[in-house]
Amino acid sequence: MSPHCPAQILIIAKEPVAGRVKTRLTPPFSPRQAAALAEAALRDSLRAVSATPATQRLLALDGLPGGWLPAGFVIIPQRGTSLDERLAAAFSDAHRLRPDPVVLIGMDTPQVTPALLGEAVDALERHDAVYGPAADGGFWLLGLRRPDPALLLGVPMSHPETGKLQLDRLDRAGLTVHLLPELTDVDTAADAAIVAAHAPDSHFAATFRALGR
Amino acid sequence: MMGQLYADALGGASAELEYVDGTRVALDAARWFDLIDGDEALLERCASPTLDIGSGPGRLTVELTRRGVRALGIDITPSAVALTRRAGGFALLRDVFDEVPGGGRWTTALLADGNIGIGGHPEALLRRVRQLVRPDGTVLAELAPPDAKSRVDRVRLRRGPRVGDWFGWATVSAGDIRRLAHAAGFRRVERWTAHGRWFAALSRRVSST
Ligand SMILES: C[S@@+](CC[C@H](N)C(=O)[O-])C[C@H]1O[C@@H](n2cnc3c(N)ncnc32)[C@H](O)[C@@H]1O
Numbered sequence: 056m057s058p059h060c061p062a063q064i065l066i067i068a069k070e071p072v073a074g075r076v077k078t079r080l081t082p083p084f085s086p087r088q089a090a091a092l093a094e095a096a097l098r099d100s101l102r103a104v105s106a107t108p109a110t111q112r113l114l115a116l117d118g119l120p121g122g123w124l125p126a127g128f129v130i131i132p133q134r135g136t137s138l139d140e141r142l143a144a145a146f147s148d149a150h151r152l153r154p155d156p157v158v159l160i161g162m163d164t165p166q167v168t169p170a171l172l173g174e175a176v177d178a179l180e181r182h183d184a185v186y187g188p189a190a191d192g193g194f195w196l197l198g199l200r201r202p203d204p205a206l207l208l209g210v211p212m213s214h215p216e217t218g219k220l221q222l223d224r225l226d227r228a229g230l231t232v233h234l235l236p237e238l239t240d241v242d243t244a245a246d247a248a249i250v251a252a253h254a255p256d257s258h259f260a261a262t263f264r265a266l267g268r
Numbered sequence: 269m270m271g272q273l274y275a276d277a278l279g280g281a282s283a284e285l286e287y288v289d290g291t292r293v294a295l296d297a298a299r300w301f302d303l304i305d306g307d308e309a310l311l312e313r314c315a316s317p318t319l320d321i322g323s324g325p326g327r328l329t330v331e332l333t334r335r336g337v338r339a340l341g342i343d344i345t346p347s348a349v350a351l352t353r354r355a356g357g358f359a360l361l362r363d364v365f366d367e368v369p370g371g372g373r374w375t376t377a378l379l380a381d382g383n384i385g386i387g388g389h390p391e392a393l394l395r396r397v398r399q400l401v402r403p404d405g406t407v408l409a410e411l412a413p414p415d416a417k418s419r420v421d422r423v424r425l426r427r428g429p430r431v432g433d434w435f436g437w438a439t440v441s442a443g444d445i446r447r448l449a450h451a452a453g454f455r456r457v458e459r460w461t462a463h464g465r466w467f468a469a470l471s472r473r474v475s476s477t
Contacts, residue, residue, distance in 0.1 A: 072447070119418045119438065120389050121451060130388055130420040130436055131288055148288040152422065152434060 062156040062176040062198065063111035064104045065149045067133065067142065068097055069162070070118025083244050088266050095262035096241060098123050099165035099254070107172040110155045115145035138212035146202035158185065158198035163240035165259035166250055167195070175235060183230035186222060190239040191246075193217040206230075244268075271432040273425040275347040278325055286426045288434075295425065300324045300381065303331060309462035310380055310408055313469065314339070318376040319400060321364050322383035326352025333357050342368060365396055374401045379409040388420045388436020394452035398472065407454070407470040414443040414466070442466040 069076050071094035073086040080089040104112050105125050113129045114120070120130060129152065134144035142159065149157050156179040160167060171187070178185040179200050187196030192215040199206060206228060210221050225232050239249050241259075251263040277283040277297040284292040311331060316338040320329045323341025329352055332339035341352045341359035352359035362368055364386060377397050384390050397407050412418070418441045425432040440448060442459055445468045449457045454470040461467070 116420060119391065119440070119444065119448065120420060121391055124389070129422060129434075131422050132419040134289060144289065148422075151288055151290070 062109060062158050062179045063113065063149060063153055064107060064109040064172060064176065065113045065115060065145055065157055065159045066097075066100055066104055066128075067115040067145050067159060067161055068100070068117070069093070070116065070121065071097060071123070072118065075118075077241075079242055080244055080247065084266065091262050091266070092241070092247060092259065093162065094121075094123055095258040096165040097162045099257045099259050100160060100162050100167060101125055101128070102258075103167045103169050103172055104128075104160075106169040107176065109158075109176060111149075111153045113149050113152070115141070115148070139207050139210050142197075142212070143204035143207040146199060146207070147204060150202045156198065156200040157202050158196065160187075160196045161240070163242065164189075164195045164238045164250070165241070165257045166238060166254035171196075171235060175233075178233035178235075181231075182233040184225050185233045185235060186225070187235035188218050188237045190237055191215070191242060192219075193240070194221060195238045195240050196235060197221070203228075270345060270425060270435070273427050273430060273432045274345055276427065277425070278345070278347050278351060282427060284426045285423050286431070288422045292426065301327060303327055305463035306465035307331070307380075309460065309465070309467060310378065310410070311335070313376070313406070313408055314378065315375045315406075317370065317374055318378060319368070319370070319374040320378045320380070321397065322379070322381075322386055323352055323357075323359055324348050324381070326355055326357045326359055328378060328380055329357035329359060330355045340369070364393070364400075368400055371400055372402065375405050377401050377405065377407045379407065381410055382437070382439070384409045384411065384440050385438040388422075388438050390438045390440050391448055391452050394449065394454070394470070398453050398470075404473055405471070409440075409445070409468050409470065411442040411445055411459075411466040411468055412439050413464075414441055416441045418444045418448075442468065445470075 071090045073090040076093040077089040117133045131148050133141045135141040158175045175185045175198050183200050185198035189195045241247050241250050251260040273283050283295040285295050286292045318339040320341040323329045323343050326341050329339045329341035342362040344363050349359040349361045420438045424434045446457045449470045456471045458469045
């Protein structure tokens with residue numbers, strides 16, 4: 056753990072409301088069950104961020120906060136339509152509130168640990184960017200020392216080539232990139248089983264087991 | 269929280285509300301001084317005693333008092349409290365999340381204008397206000413229209429180069445109030461609209477008279 060924590064951490068998330076989140080888990084899960092899994096994953100992600108030294112913790116939220124939100128997070132709304140726009144806006148808005156490097160994660164990797172997040176925060180002291188590849192070809196974490204919408208806008212998100220195109224973009228901008236380990240993000244029910252097995256002590260795994268899977 | 273620029277705006281100075289993306293809108297403080305269309309739809313549902321939360325310069329507190337409804341305004345801005353008193357209303361300098369007199373005994377609690385946005389966490393605010401009203405009391409909240417998106421903004425006040433601190437402020441759509449009220453422990457939700465404004469009455473009792 057770095058004593059001077061050079062970066063802030065930003066989670067981009069959707070309020071876990073039945074029918075509005077994790078619709079790719081239905082079926083086999085009902086919309087309520089899918090929302091319960093989404094809420095559990097969000098709680099795990101927020102808990103990991105809370106436990107990581109950072110200059111500021113933010114939540115770029117689509118919707119309203121609920122009982123799942125721990126103390127200490129600054130909430131900003133999401134802006135934009137497509138995911139690349141919303142990511143770019145979240146980076147810019149966080150950076151405008153506080154001009155520190157920004158590490159961003161989503162709510163689909165409940166197995167994320169403070170050690171991984173701490174590695175990302177520390178990496179931005181020596182590198183321009185930090186990148187966590189996801190098993191589906193996308194990314195689960197992106198950190199930028201100097202956020203710039205041009206580093207994200209136009210990269211097709213949720214696409215098998217997302218990761219490659221995003222890394223190319225960072226590369227062409229001449230940025231040095233620190234790579235983190237690959238994680239599986241929860242998209243389908245099969246992913247949910249893998250992630251629950253990988254992090255058995257998480258809220259996510261407990262919820263998954265309670266649903267009888 | 270809203271600070272000196274808000275106090276100045278109540279005194280007639282101009283001010284803007286600035287969002288994190290840099291968007292600015294004029295703060296229309298004059299709107300809070302005189303009764304506006306739709307206020308009647310709130311006032312007629314207030315019963316003694318009524319707590320007006322974030323009462324500002326006190327147009328609702330003062331009007332209730334004039335009508336013989338016992339009313340107290342609370343606000344964290346000293347000049348707002350002073351304006352309410354000068355206009356003939358009772359008001360205290362108090363944060364709704366701190367100790368409030370008569371806790372658990374108010375018949376009606378008002379969250380008028382955008383005040384359901386106070387603190388940027390409406391579920392937490394509604395839980396708090398639920399503790400302030402009697403078990404059979406009612407919380408009256410003004411909402412954004414059903415086609416608006418519920419959200420939490422980070423905003424600050426600005427006048428020219430002068431800026432206040434950033435603070436959180438929520439917008440709650442009428443389409444989300446039922447879900448939110450239930451999460452905050454209310455069981456009965458009634459919605460209505462008047463003059464383009466949207467309102468809800470929240471209570472703990474399922475049956476009401
Ligand atoms: C949008 S203005 C509403 C004006 C008011 N309803 C009126 O009719 O004049 C919001 C008011 O809420 C007050 N306020 C903000 N946070 C508060 C808090 N935590 N507790 C009490 N009042 C608060 C502000 O000082 C401000 O006067």
